[in-house]
Amino acid sequence: MTTVYEKSKMLTDAPMSYCPGCTHGIIHKLVAESISELGVEGRTVGVAPVGCSVMAYNFFACDMVQAPHGRAPAVATGLARALPEGVIFTYQGDGDLAAIGTAETVHAASRGENIVIIFVNNAIYGMTGGQMAPTTLPGQVTQTSPYGRDVKTAGYPIRICEMLATLDGTAYAERVSVNSVPNIRKAKKAIKKAFENQIAGRGFSIVEVLSTCPTNWGLTPVEALKWLEENMTPYYPLGVYKDITAEEGK
Amino acid sequence: MAERILMKGNEAIAEAAIRAGCRHFFGYPITPQTEVSAYLAKRMPKVGGCFLQAESEVAAINMVLGAAAAGVRVMTSSSSPGISLKSEGISYIIGSDLPCVILNIQRGGPGLGGIQPSQADYNQATKAPGHGDAHVMVFAPSTVQEMVTCIFDMFDLSEQYRVPAMLLGDGLLGQMMEPVEFPDVKVTPAEKPWAANGHQNKREHNVVNSLYLQPDQLEAKNIERFERYAQIQANETRAEAFETEDCDVLVVAYGASSRIARSAVMNARAQGLKVGLLRPITLWPFPKKELLKASKTAKDILVVEMSMGQMVDDVKLALECKKPVHFFGHTGGIIPTPAEVLEQLKTIAGGAAK
Numbered sequence: 001m002t003t004v005y006e007k008s009k010m011l012t013d014a015p016m017s018y019c020p021g022c023t024h025g026i027i028h029k030l031v032a033e034s035i036s037e038l039g040v041e042g043r044t045v046g047v048a049p050v051g052c053s054v055m056a057y058n059f060f061a062c063d064m065v066q067a068p069h070g071r072a073p074a075v076a077t078g079l080a081r082a083l084p085e086g087v088i089f090t091y092q093g094d095g096d097l098a099a100i101g102t103a104e105t106v107h108a109a110s111r112g113e114n115i116v117i118i119f120v121n122n123a124i125y126g127m128t129g130g131q132m133a134p135t136t137l138p139g140q141v142t143q144t145s146p147y148g149r150d151v152k153t154a155g156y157p158i159r160i161c162e163m164l165a166t167l168d169g170t171a172y173a174e175r176v177s178v179n180s181v182p183n184i185r186k187a188k189k190a191i192k193k194a195f196e197n198q199i200a201g202r203g204f205s206i207v208e209v210l211s212t213c214p215t216n217w218g219l220t221p222v223e224a225l226k227w228l229e230e231n232m233t234p235y236y237p238l239g240v241y242k243d244i245t246a247e248e249g250k
Numbered sequence: 251m252a253e254r255i256l257m258k259g260n261e262a263i264a265e266a267a268i269r270a271g272c273r274h275f276f277g278y279p280i281t282p283q284t285e286v287s288a289y290l291a292k293r294m295p296k297v298g299g300c301f302l303q304a305e306s307e308v309a310a311i312n313m314v315l316g317a318a319a320a321g322v323r324v325m326t327s328s329s330s331p332g333i334s335l336k337s338e339g340i341s342y343i344i345g346s347d348l349p350c351v352i353l354n355i356q357r358g359g360p361g362l363g364g365i366q367p368s369q370a371d372y373n374q375a376t377k378a379p380g381h382g383d384a385h386v387m388v389f390a391p392s393t394v395q396e397m398v399t400c401i402f403d404m405f406d407l408s409e410q411y412r413v414p415a416m417l418l419g420d421g422l423l424g425q426m427m428e429p430v431e432f433p434d435v436k437v438t439p440a441e442k443p444w445a446a447n448g449h450q451n452k453r454e455h456n457v458v459n460s461l462y463l464q465p466d467q468l469e470a471k472n473i474e475r476f477e478r479y480a481q482i483q484a485n486e487t488r489a490e491a492f493e494t495e496d497c498d499v500l501v502v503a504y505g506a507s508s509r510i511a512r513s514a515v516m517n518a519r520a521q522g523l524k525v526g527l528l529r530p531i532t533l534w535p536f537p538k539k540e541l542l543k544a545s546k547t548a549k550d551i552l553v554v555e556m557s558m559g560q561m562v563d564d565v566k567l568a569l570e571c572k573k574p575v576h577f578f579g580h581t582g583g584i585i586p587t588p589a590e591v592l593e594q595l596k597t598i599a600g601g602a603a604k
Binding site: 041058066077104106 | 274276300302304305306308309310312313314315316317318319320321322324338339342346445446447448449450451452455456457458459460461
């Protein structure tokens with residue numbers, strides 16, 4: 001019998017705790033496959049955030065550390081400085097990375113820390129039940145923006161890749177989406193490239209992945225994928241915002 | 251014979267950390283501990299170590315968490331307001347059973363307070379270094395030399411018990427210069443089979459974590475940790491007794507205020523008063539049995555602190571309020587004088603003699 005597909009060995013057998021239709025599972029798979037294909041599982045240490053993916057340490061089969069809310073880039077910095085041969089990544093949501101952890105994110109990038117950040121942007125706080133996130137769209141209804149996000153009082157969403165691309169320490173920043181098969185393939189390429197950057201010692205790489213939250217958006221999984229494409233992609237355009245390897249190639 | 255050199259307290263701590271095998275330091279500038287960072291910024295690159303000035307105290311303590319999780323000896327340094335910022339990370343480090351060394355070179359508070367020496371963080375250090383059922387080992391040296399020996403022990407004990415160790419100093423000890431000798435010892439860090447340093451495809455994956463969603467598991471974890479705390483309380487209390495054998499009045503003081511109290515005790519003895527000093531070196535665990543022994547003959551106890559009175563509660567608890575416990579202190583950066591303490595001793599001894 002020929003094996004045509006098997007689950008990445010970088011994923012454990014623990015059942016994932018994500019809601020049905022949530023795209024975290026796809027992103028976990030892409031991260032796991034990238035690390036496996038590069039053959040660096042044995043020297044990889046991941047950092048789990050606080051949020052829906054807090055228990056990512058149960059799902060990835062590499063060594064894992066669970067960080068305080070927003071502090072994953074600082075924890076990753078400590079790991080990276082202590083393990084020069086290590087492959088260090090964080091896996092963070094939008095509340096964790098772009099609200100409470102903004103300082104840690106910006107400064108890890110500005111130092112050019114040799115780490116990978118997988119930034120899952122679903123425009124809402126999932127685990128706590130659907131509150132307004134720093135990336136919640138203008139007008140978007142959440143538990144804490146029940147009349148829709150009013151930018152006059154709640155401010156505007158933050159475009160992280162655009163912001164980090166302005167920093168000299170950032171080696172690579174790309175925004176991808178996992179709402180369709182072609183986009184998932186592109187996302188895989190970006191995530192793998194981020195890990196290749198780190199193995200080559202190029203410094204700070206971030207891949208922002210637009211993701212769905214059917215539960216807290218109040219949509220079916222299929223409607224959620226459509227909502228992402230129609231609402232999030234226009235505000236958060238997909239693409240490469242910085243790539244020092246491309247600049248070197250010029 | 252090791253060389254005797256004149257060094258500032260903060261610099262001696264930093265050098266001791268390097269000699270104790272610490273190659274990772276993460277800090278953020280704050281008075282009056284700045285010399286620790288300045289010294290390590292110079293020295294770490296020379297010994298192949300990592301000095302990193304973080305964007306905040308919050309980030310610095312989380313870098314400590316990451317490096318400790320990777321299994322290396324790591325230290326951070328701050329002063330009172332900065333320790334408050336670090337308390338989140340300290341709680342996670344405790345909850346993750348990670349070893350590390352934390353310096354608090356205290357200044358006056360609360361709030362931004364002042365920058366002069368203080369001992370007003372005693373309760374924070376010994377009772378609530380972070381949220382949850384949590385303790386760190388707290389060491390309170392009183393000389394530059396003792397700071398050095400404490401640092402070596404703190405790295406070892408922290409690894410042995412997987413509990414962070416805090417050095418509770420103050421601006422006075424940090425800034426003063428004294429002759430110091432560095433012990434010529436071979437450092438042997440503990441094995442860390444739990445470290446998240448890459449499994450090299452040779453073992454199951456390690457997880458460093460403080461999250462236990464099942465209440466029974468979380469309780470069991472806390473109980474297991476408190477069993478280690480009990481061992482620390484049984485085995486690691488330290489204190490120095492001075493002229494306590496026949497004392498009528500026992501002074502209890504630690505760190506900088508113990509130096510002042512010691513002068514007052516010597517002056518009082520010269521005037522014929524039977525007074526002694528117990529100087530706790532560990533504040534958590536509090537040296538209860540040492541206090542009970544030193545206070546055997548004492549009719550009165552005088553606690554001297556550079557605070558509004560914090561350790562005084564632990565002294566009362568240890569003595570179960572069976573003897574009168576008096577308090578004298580200054581706070582906000584004012585240092586008590588030996589003459590003031592002597593006056594207190596005379597008043598109390600006068601009463602005790604009646």
